[in-house]
Amino acid sequence: MNNTIKKVGVLTSGGDSPGMNAAIRSVVRTCAYHNIECVGIYRGYQGMIEGDFKEMGPRSVNNIINKGGTILKSARSKEFMSAEGRKKAFEHLKKEGIDGVVVIGGDGSFTGALVFNKEFGMPVMGIPGTIDNDIFGTSHTLGYDTALNTVVECIDKIRDTASSHNRLFFVEVMGRDAGHIALNAGIGAGAEEILIPEEDLGLDRLLESLEKSRNSGKSSSIVVVAEGDKMGKSVFELKDYIEEHLPEYDIRVSVLGHMQRGGAPSCFDRVLASRLGVKAVESLMEGKSNYMVGLIQDEVTLTPLEQAIKGHYPIDTELLRVSDIMST
Amino acid sequence: MNNTIKKVGVLTSGGDSPGMNAAIRSVVRTCAYHNIECVGIYRGYQGMIEGDFKEMGPRSVNNIINKGGTILKSARSKEFMSAEGRKKAFEHLKKEGIDGVVVIGGDGSFTGALVFNKEFGMPVMGIPGTIDNDIFGTSHTLGYDTALNTVVECIDKIRDTASSHNRLFFVEVMGRDAGHIALNAGIGAGAEEILIPEEDLGLDRLLESLEKSRNSGKSSSIVVVAEGDKMGKSVFELKDYIEEHLPEYDIRVSVLGHMQRGGAPSCFDRVLASRLGVKAVESLMEGKSNYMVGLIQDEVTLTPLEQAIKGHYPIDTELLRVSDIMST
Amino acid sequence: MNNTIKKVGVLTSGGDSPGMNAAIRSVVRTCAYHNIECVGIYRGYQGMIEGDFKEMGPRSVNNIINKGGTILKSARSKEFMSAEGRKKAFEHLKKEGIDGVVVIGGDGSFTGALVFNKEFGMPVMGIPGTIDNDIFGTSHTLGYDTALNTVVECIDKIRDTASSHNRLFFVEVMGRDAGHIALNAGIGAGAEEILIPEEDLGLDRLLESLEKSRNSGKSSSIVVVAEGDKMGKSVFELKDYIEEHLPEYDIRVSVLGHMQRGGAPSCFDRVLASRLGVKAVESLMEGKSNYMVGLIQDEVTLTPLEQAIKGHYPIDTELLRVSDIMST
Amino acid sequence: MNNTIKKVGVLTSGGDSPGMNAAIRSVVRTCAYHNIECVGIYRGYQGMIEGDFKEMGPRSVNNIINKGGTILKSARSKEFMSAEGRKKAFEHLKKEGIDGVVVIGGDGSFTGALVFNKEFGMPVMGIPGTIDNDIFGTSHTLGYDTALNTVVECIDKIRDTASSHNRLFFVEVMGRDAGHIALNAGIGAGAEEILIPEEDLGLDRLLESLEKSRNSGKSSSIVVVAEGDKMGKSVFELKDYIEEHLPEYDIRVSVLGHMQRGGAPSCFDRVLASRLGVKAVESLMEGKSNYMVGLIQDEVTLTPLEQAIKGHYPIDTELLRVSDIMST
Structure with missing residues (x-):
């Protein structure tokens, strides 16, 4: 050189x-x-x-x-x-x-x-x-790879309590303009549905998917939501919407937040x-x-x-x- | 027998x-x-x-x-x-x-x-x-012991990003009527201040403590708040209050949520x-x-x-x- | 289809x-x-x-x-x-x-x-x-990716005690015919030297490298060894050899073993x-x-x-x- | 004062x-x-x-x-x-x-x-x-508490591979003169048998216990051994002894070593x-x-x-x- x-x-x-x-x-x-x-x-x-x-x-x-x-x-x-x-x-x-x-x-x-x-x-x-x-x-x-592992470990913990109580959880992960974390960590965490900014799934399809999931015998479900999801709704609004339309669900929200940025x-x-x-x-x-x-x-x-x-x-x-x- | x-x-x-x-x-x-x-x-x-x-x-x-x-x-x-x-x-x-x-x-x-x-x-x-x-x-x-470790590991991650950016974090932990998690995990995580339902610290003392902390040369701070804290304010209201009175602080909130209930x-x-x-x-x-x-x-x-x-x-x-x- | x-x-x-x-x-x-x-x-x-x-x-x-x-x-x-x-x-x-x-x-x-x-x-x-x-x-x-993280986490722990005591550790990892784990986890763990089956580093160069490392002011060192290392020596023989030639080193051996195969x-x-x-x-x-x-x-x-x-x-x-x- | x-x-x-x-x-x-x-x-x-x-x-x-x-x-x-x-x-x-x-x-x-x-x-x-x-x-x-968690997490990983292969593992943990780690982590890891310096279980009872365990339908087993176990045998000698007397067992040894001393x-x-x-x-x-x-x-x-x-x-x-x- x-x-x-x-x-x-x-x-x-x-x-x-x-x-x-x-x-x-x-x-x-x-x-x-x-x-x-x-x-x-x-x-x-x-x-x-x-x-x-x-x-x-x-x-x-x-x-x-x-x-x-x-x-x-x-x-x-x-x-x-x-x-x-x-x-x-x-x-x-x-x-x-x-x-x-x-x-x-x-x-x-x-x-x-x-x-x-x-x-x-x-x-x-x-x-x-x-x-x-x-x-x-x-x-x-x-x-990115570290954050995926952090998210997956957190959702593993949330799943423990979700499946003990037959609950539905909305988990918001980071990614304001990009669904990479949500998509990959969602698959890794075995999420039933994943909402990302790149794709507008639509609330109707989400409802349909959750109903199908319950009918197929799943007793608990995890939905992973990227913070910048295209539907333009906050994860709390999503919860309200689903609760209104699927009242049999017991829904909780978890916003993983800044811990996704840290760790070894x-x-x-x-x-x-x-x-x-x-x-x-x-x-x-x-x-x-x-x-x-x-x-x-x-x-x-x-x-x-x-x-x-x-x-x-x-x-x-x-x-x-x-x-x-x-x-x- | x-x-x-x-x-x-x-x-x-x-x-x-x-x-x-x-x-x-x-x-x-x-x-x-x-x-x-x-x-x-x-x-x-x-x-x-x-x-x-x-x-x-x-x-x-x-x-x-x-x-x-x-x-x-x-x-x-x-x-x-x-x-x-x-x-x-x-x-x-x-x-x-x-x-x-x-x-x-x-x-x-x-x-x-x-x-x-x-x-x-x-x-x-x-x-x-x-x-x-x-x-x-x-x-x-x-x-209880497991939850303490979960909380402390999460705050360790949050501290990485807090100290990289010289930020103040309010971290809400579980404990509707009891400050055990907040108090012990707060000490374990090296929190600068801990707010629990059993003790009304008072907003003035919190302000004072944060000012002292900054003056003593600390560049970042973690405040751990039990969800049932006696001040009767949500962690988001606390953030607003502090931001108003100590505008030099860059504040973030993290609500750890249900993951505290899960895990091995x-x-x-x-x-x-x-x-x-x-x-x-x-x-x-x-x-x-x-x-x-x-x-x-x-x-x-x-x-x-x-x-x-x-x-x-x-x-x-x-x-x-x-x-x-x-x-x- | x-x-x-x-x-x-x-x-x-x-x-x-x-x-x-x-x-x-x-x-x-x-x-x-x-x-x-x-x-x-x-x-x-x-x-x-x-x-x-x-x-x-x-x-x-x-x-x-x-x-x-x-x-x-x-x-x-x-x-x-x-x-x-x-x-x-x-x-x-x-x-x-x-x-x-x-x-x-x-x-x-x-x-x-x-x-x-x-x-x-x-x-x-x-x-x-x-x-x-x-x-x-x-x-x-x-x-493979999981095993790399497991190895790196273990060596992080070993480094705590290595650097507290200014010691040299030989850490044996899995990989009978392939040095992938040793090479990647070795870099990830910040190892001073990595011995893999694909490359015969030679004992002389290992000695030389360890001396250089100490002279450069490092107080502790980690050497990662793949179990099938080409030198044909077990990690315990390596320890004996180095101890004989570099008696100022306080050496320990750790064989990570089957835990590398498990875990989430x-x-x-x-x-x-x-x-x-x-x-x-x-x-x-x-x-x-x-x-x-x-x-x-x-x-x-x-x-x-x-x-x-x-x-x-x-x-x-x-x-x-x-x-x-x-x-x- | x-x-x-x-x-x-x-x-x-x-x-x-x-x-x-x-x-x-x-x-x-x-x-x-x-x-x-x-x-x-x-x-x-x-x-x-x-x-x-x-x-x-x-x-x-x-x-x-x-x-x-x-x-x-x-x-x-x-x-x-x-x-x-x-x-x-x-x-x-x-x-x-x-x-x-x-x-x-x-x-x-x-x-x-x-x-x-x-x-x-x-x-x-x-x-x-x-x-x-x-x-x-x-x-x-x-x-001590940290070391217990480290040991239990390691044995959880070993159990994954033990139960996939129906194997028996001898896991040696630290504790030269004291069986506290072996006893508590052994219970925590669900070990079938625990050998500690304070109690001479005797090889006969170990054999008996392993036979009973297998007969009761357990397909894999973990035996936790304190390094200073009273039987005066190294964990490798124990393996040889059991292999000789219970040849149907596929036995592996894991010595956890110095990583027990480190970690957050x-x-x-x-x-x-x-x-x-x-x-x-x-x-x-x-x-x-x-x-x-x-x-x-x-x-x-x-x-x-x-x-x-x-x-x-x-x-x-x-x-x-x-x-x-x-x-x-």
Whole structure:
């Protein structure tokens, strides 16, 4: 490699997700392996603006591969949306000697990186970190696999009490614009019905499905609902609607909430984070910029940030059919 | 033992809790050990009324010690509240030859057992099964220890994201009339403040405490709230109140909900269930009735059902002081 | 589909793995969905020989998607290796009206299926179920992802005590002929060194690596060893060798053993099992036979059983480099 | 309180256990609460000899309540066994201004503390930290409850594979001189037989029990063996013996090993650690010395270190009877 990079900055931005620490570790150690300096930038772009930096060597990231959250912290920065704010940020990087930045985050974080690169020519690479799996250019974002396991473990617990009482549960999971979590965790948890933003099932079909399910001898049922479900109803309104039309059901609601974002990352997320961190740093070393590293068909691959931002990783519609068959 | 019991019925009633299956297993195997027949009664008192019975031998309860929920199912029975309903129930028991009943459940279930005993002379023994730990005559109800671990694991996950974003979380846990879960899990999860029904902390002191906490350099905070907190405000109203008075806080709410009732029981709950089941059956064999078996100072002990129903296991006020010191 | 299949038999064979129950559930429900009868065959080929069958409908597989092990049990059958044994088996299938068989297992189980098909023309489909991930034609065998998480969680615990005492641990994981578990879980657990059968690292390099690791300031280290490591030494001999040459190390050994085979399947394994079961049954309906259903580049794909048996899913050598960089 | 203590030192010594970090946190914050300074002493008595100290304030112990291991590290110190070594240690304490020490550890650590107090008059308090639960003066040592859950979860996994293959497993758990883990986790895991150092079951009775178990229709069995079992045979020798006498059994061995020492502490251990830390510091403030703080009948209680060292917390023999009944 004809490397001209001397000092890499790394930051996490947007919502945190399990595997971000493993990715930070990977970036830091890959730098050390290639004798490049590495600087942690705290609180995302806000810390860049404030010069909230810390030198990081391979021992700075001991024992973090298994920790949820992000040791570099995350924050949303209004200031970075202004040209003035970004100028401050660039001056801090320049002063520190940073000549390449790895941004771990989602859509919004990548948009910021692109603008920043356009204005100052700073080389940037993105690593997709979000539990929602809604980024184009990777089959798996960091934290998605962990979140699926968290959701499935929670619904396993809920099923204990659902089946003891012959109850129907509506379980709301994260995914404002994307049904990946709901669809996969719904199948994994053996849900009778799954409501996702990509598909408008319709209330009538939901009613029909629940009636069929009860008639087929099921004594309890789980319906998994993505928070951004297309029906436009909150999970509590759904409950009211079903109770009105199927009064024989004893319905409960559970909103899983922010715990889906935390926890020790799964092995998959730790390995993925390690692979993506290596690729991000080595791509900078090869003089590349404005790419996101991701996983496509099991291979680590580069996708232009511009595409990653615009596109969305689509729902596997075959899974809708699998879910339908499984709830026979 | 001068045993006259020939056939024991066992049922679970009220809200389910982890360890109920382990208790069923213990009752069934203790009967087998003493050459007494055992009959599982499905769906609590409702199944008793309907004669929904099943003979159970030691192999019927294989591989259930580690399962949450209750294989005998639970249900609330309005019919059992009528004299007529109870008469039907008694006739089913008589027909089946059942001459002693073990009731696994909470206050309400025990009240039903007492009335039933008074009317028909049927020997009854209670085993306390509820996650709330609110029953007099035992330091631990079945499922309480498991629920504490479930809550603490959830808050550990929430803390990952809270500390990544410097946020304040209000986490609502179960316990309508009793703050045991909130107090113990709150200490275990390192909560900055704990709101329980037994103590009216007052909104002013909460504000003060949060301000102190932030000033002492804490960047994120967890407040654990029992669902029946004395302030009479829902956790969402609390959030609004704090946001109004401490606008610098970025606040989120998480309602843990029914998952607290499920999951594989902890080792403690499995051992406790095993011990209580043995004692319940052997007490019936000794001709005893109208007692609850419980744990007092590490010893399995009998408490008259009447006392168990009236009293409440009190909060350990020393823990409030410990919590206060820990949030220094 | 021009379906001629009327009754499908399903069995599990060889070592069990998490996700087998989810695959059984999927086969049973896919049959029900398509109005095909389904029969569970107990204890693998041995149960086929003995006619140990049970009709299974969609409700027979309630609440098993999250259970480890296999409700159909597994066994090795010497009798099935004889022509006579297989004849008995075929006659039982014929008598029962079974005209297609889904075999969930590994290499050996597929070999049996192929021979059986050749002799009697019975249509057979294979689903890869083993934690070792050593089967050609699928990037993931059922149970592999779960086993990785189990191993990583165990090593996380071991690391707690390793780093408290500045110790070196050798952790032996499963994988007699394949280093997939060791390599991926090793990276996931942050192991300093990983020894796998596919690569002879050499004792000298291990010594060198451990010395380097200590000199770089690491106070504790984890070495993950696949049970079939090429050096041909048991993990205990390795310990002795290192202790002799690096006496300053305080070394402990941990053999994770059979717990790697059990536990609730991960979400990934549950979804994979659901998808593979659908494809296996529908392929039989399409008149296909002698294929294994597997996952290639995220797509469910058919591979001739003959190839699946002969080949091996290769180690991703890029991961060896990632592991090397991560232990900087 | 008529406090004369100005600066407390805290150390962990001997084998680590989950809950030690929670106890360190409690000691540090209790000191801060009472405006006492607190100093962490690294690597137990060895760090005391070397003056390896660090000032600790309430923020030094953020986010450690849920971490296994000990952030202060632990080590065995030969030098502390010499008068000269202890003199060095005392001089370091004196120089640092430390006038009270809290020792978190087991028997050996307490013996060192007592000698040290006798020689130099330094006030010392002990907190029992070991997973073995073998210390007199407390019903629960720190880490014991967590270890029970770890063991039970492991055996749950092993049972999946045991019952899929109709196998017999010997599972060796920790507890060199004490069968607490084996007995309680054995009951919790539904073991058919439990072998502990306190009771010589005898090989004949083990054989008999296994035969009875099989005859009663059990298809798989788990035998839990404490590592210090009285029969004086290793778990592998036991396997050979049973295989010779009951050749129909397919036996496997699993040695759970060091993972039992690690992992996030249970809620119980976190609350216990918090309570014991408060009591230890406040007892020093009251001018007390040479006591261990422990839990007796749910109350935090002081026991003279001398008694704690000599005695042992006895096995609850009633549990042996419960175990016997449960394996009916």
